[in-house]
Amino acid sequence: MAKAIEIRWHGRGGQGTVTAAKVLADACLSGGGYVQAFPEYGPERAGAPIRAFNRISDNVIRMYGPVLHPKVVSIADATLIDAVNVTEGTLDDAIFLVNTSRDPKEVRAKLKVKDSQKVYTVDATKIAVDSFGRPLPNSSMLGAICKITEVVGMDVLLENVKKSFGKKFAQKIIDGNLNAAKRGYEEVREG
Amino acid sequence: MGKIVAVTGNEACAYALKQINPDVCAAYPITPATDLMQRFSGYVSNGQVDTELVLVESEHSAMSACIGAAAAGGRVATATSSQGLALMWEMLYIAAGTRLPIVMPLVNRALSAPLNIHGDHSDGMGARDTGWIQIYSENAQEAYDNLVQSFRIAEHLEIRVPAMVCMDGFIVSHSIERVEYIDDADVKNFVGKFQAVHPLLDLEHPKSYGPLILTDLYHEYKRAQHEVMTKVPGVVLEVAAEFEKMTGRKYGLFEEYRLEDAEIAIVVMSSAAGTTKDIIDQYREKGVKVGLLKPRMFRPFPFTQIAEALKHVNAIAVLDRADSFGGYGPLFSEIAGAVMSMDHKPAMINKIFGLGGRDYLPEQAEQVINELIKISETGKVGAIKEYIGVRE
Numbered sequence: 415m416a417k418a419i420e421i422r423w424h425g426r427g428g429q430g431t432v433t434a435a436k437v438l439a440d441a442c443l444s445g446g447g448y449v450q451a452f453p454e455y456g457p458e459r460a461g462a463p464i465r466a467f468n469r470i471s472d473n474v475i476r477m478y479g480p481v482l483h484p485k486v487v488s489i490a491d492a493t494l495i496d497a498v499n500v501t502e503g504t505l506d507d508a509i510f511l512v513n514t515s516r517d518p519k520e521v522r523a524k525l526k527v528k529d530s531q532k533v534y535t536v537d538a539t540k541i542a543v544d545s546f547g548r549p550l551p552n553s554s555m556l557g558a559i560c561k562i563t564e565v566v567g568m569d570v571l572l573e574n575v576k577k578s579f580g581k582k583f584a585q586k587i588i589d590g591n592l593n594a595a596k597r598g599y600e601e602v603r604e605g
Numbered sequence: 606m607g608k609i610v611a612v613t614g615n616e617a618c619a620y621a622l623k624q625i626n627p628d629v630c631a632a633y634p635i636t637p638a639t640d641l642m643q644r645f646s647g648y649v650s651n652g653q654v655d656t657e658l659v660l661v662e663s664e665h666s667a668m669s670a671c672i673g674a675a676a677a678g679g680r681v682a683t684a685t686s687s688q689g690l691a692l693m694w695e696m697l698y699i700a701a702g703t704r705l706p707i708v709m710p711l712v713n714r715a716l717s718a719p720l721n722i723h724g725d726h727s728d729g730m731g732a733r734d735t736g737w738i739q740i741y742s743e744n745a746q747e748a749y750d751n752l753v754q755s756f757r758i759a760e761h762l763e764i765r766v767p768a769m770v771c772m773d774g775f776i777v778s779h780s781i782e783r784v785e786y787i788d789d790a791d792v793k794n795f796v797g798k799f800q801a802v803h804p805l806l807d808l809e810h811p812k813s814y815g816p817l818i819l820t821d822l823y824h825e826y827k828r829a830q831h832e833v834m835t836k837v838p839g840v841v842l843e844v845a846a847e848f849e850k851m852t853g854r855k856y857g858l859f860e861e862y863r864l865e866d867a868e869i870a871i872v873v874m875s876s877a878a879g880t881t882k883d884i885i886d887q888y889r890e891k892g893v894k895v896g897l898l899k900p901r902m903f904r905p906f907p908f909t910q911i912a913e914a915l916k917h918v919n920a921i922a923v924l925d926r927a928d929s930f931g932g933y934g935p936l937f938s939e940i941a942g943a944v945m946s947m948d949h950k951p952a953m954i955n956k957i958f959g960l961g962g963r964d965y966l967p968e969q970a971e972q973v974i975n976e977l978i979k980i981s982e983t984g985k986v987g988a989i990k991e992y993i994g995v996r997e
Binding site: 435436448449450453455476477478482 | 877
């Protein structure tokens with residue numbers, strides 16, 4: 415099987431988690447890779463737990479279906495740790511990224527991850543509110559993902575954030591998201 | 606070389622339709638094909654195509670309008686899924702029987718009841734006898750490529766038969782993946798100018814469509830339809846060869862994956878073939894000689910070519926993403942039909958999987974390969990038809 419990085423996103427409907435998976439796919443594609451991005455489709459409701467997935471590889475991706483053994487788990491809402499099994503099926507060297515203001519070590523203990531797994535935190539919602547006034551953590555999460563996984567260069571990611579938000583939003587919102595991505599990259603902490 | 610994009614299967618097919626710029630498109634929305642036509646209607650509204658988009662009140666009307674427009678002499682396309690295709694049923698036969706080269710992306714979805722919006726092949730299989738060409742796609746790239754090729758196939762002057770281009774609902778229609786688009790000019794050039802045959806709008810030469818043909822000639826008419834279908838494989842291969850020259854991407858009547866020296870084989874269509882290939886690689890690393898055959902053209906079904914490709918295997922598992930209640934899966938029946946002509950008949954099993962979008966997981970492919978290994982060793986087949994990935 416082609417070596418691929420598989421990412422599982424946990425978020426709540428309306429948070430922009432699916433968009434984040436899409437933007438990451440776009441960014442990795444412009445970085446020259448093969449990509450997949452897809453959410454789980456169900457009765458989507460704002461606030462309900464949702465999952466989305468990415469596969470990123472240097473080779474053609476043929477595998478369809480949910481990511482069962484993620485290398486990266488990106489949790490856009492820390493309350494989901496109590497609601498769903500976010501560690502399910504994770505690889506021994508998996509990386510967790512949690513959107514929280516809490517101390518990374520505390521989050522690590524709460525997740526009960528293996529010693530070989532890494533936990534990072536970023537206060538993505540606060541960064542989002544600071545940057546463009548809305549609690550949508552996806553851009554700052556993406557910045558943090560970029561830093562801890564190195565799946566794509568930060569410059570490429572920023573271009574794609576700009577492209578994605580440029581379609582629908584005013585310059586102020588685009589700039590805010592770019593700033594949020596940069597801050598996510600800079601402020602992510604390991605626990 | 607065209608541009609490389611990250612898009613969904615629906616997006617890719619809508620883009621192909623934009624590049625092809627059909628004369629008329631009549632459509633009615635249905636999940637998961639809605640997004641395809643919605644995007645295409647955006648191209649219409651933005652003036653990026655000249656297509657006359659006819660927004661009708663049902664899929665029956667959509668196909669009816671397509672038939673009218675095609676008989677009038679236009680290049681015509683639509684798209685649908687599931688219940689939409691089911692509602693088109695009588696008109697599908699009329700489109701094919703009237704030999705109108707309509708092209709239709711079919712985003713495969715389960716049929717009610719119970720209501721389910723997710724992917725399986727029940728809709729397409731229900732339409733297998735309508736006289737339409739059916740081409741199934743593994744991923745968004747194939748859906749895009751097949752759609753571009755299907756206009757050439759359907760409109761080929763030797764056949765003039767409508768064509769469905771199928772992709773798995775949600776699994777492919779709504780997943781974002783890497784797709785290489787062909788340049789607009791190349792698509793335009795490849796598809797070529799539409800040649801109308803006996804158009805109603807040629808008022809100098811009045812003609813009539815849809816006559817009554819009773820016992821005197823109906824039987825002959827239907828045999829003629831079958832005869833036309835026998836010419837389709839040649840056309841499909843001819844178009845594929847030209848397509849390969851343009852893009853470097855190779856298509857056949859079916860795809861063989863590590864099948865040449867295989868002792869056991871899985872036959873499966875569409876997205877599940879991709880997942881199966883990854884698992885086959887894992888078993889190959891362990892020394893298991895397993896291969897895959899993925900039918901691309903399901904109608905007409907290439908019986909003899911498939912029999913030739915499978916003649917050396919001992920055991921075959923046919924995976925159907927559709928069922929025939931009280932019968933074998935539709936793909937299994939076709940493969941059994943192909944195998945019938947072989948001197949050495951392999952053992953065959955039929956697995957029904959993935960109905961209503963149930964995930965086809967790697968462990969299901971592993972389970973099937975393990976069973977094939979056992980059959981190959983012992984020569985004993987247990988149950989011929991079974992459901993996999995089913996909750997007990």
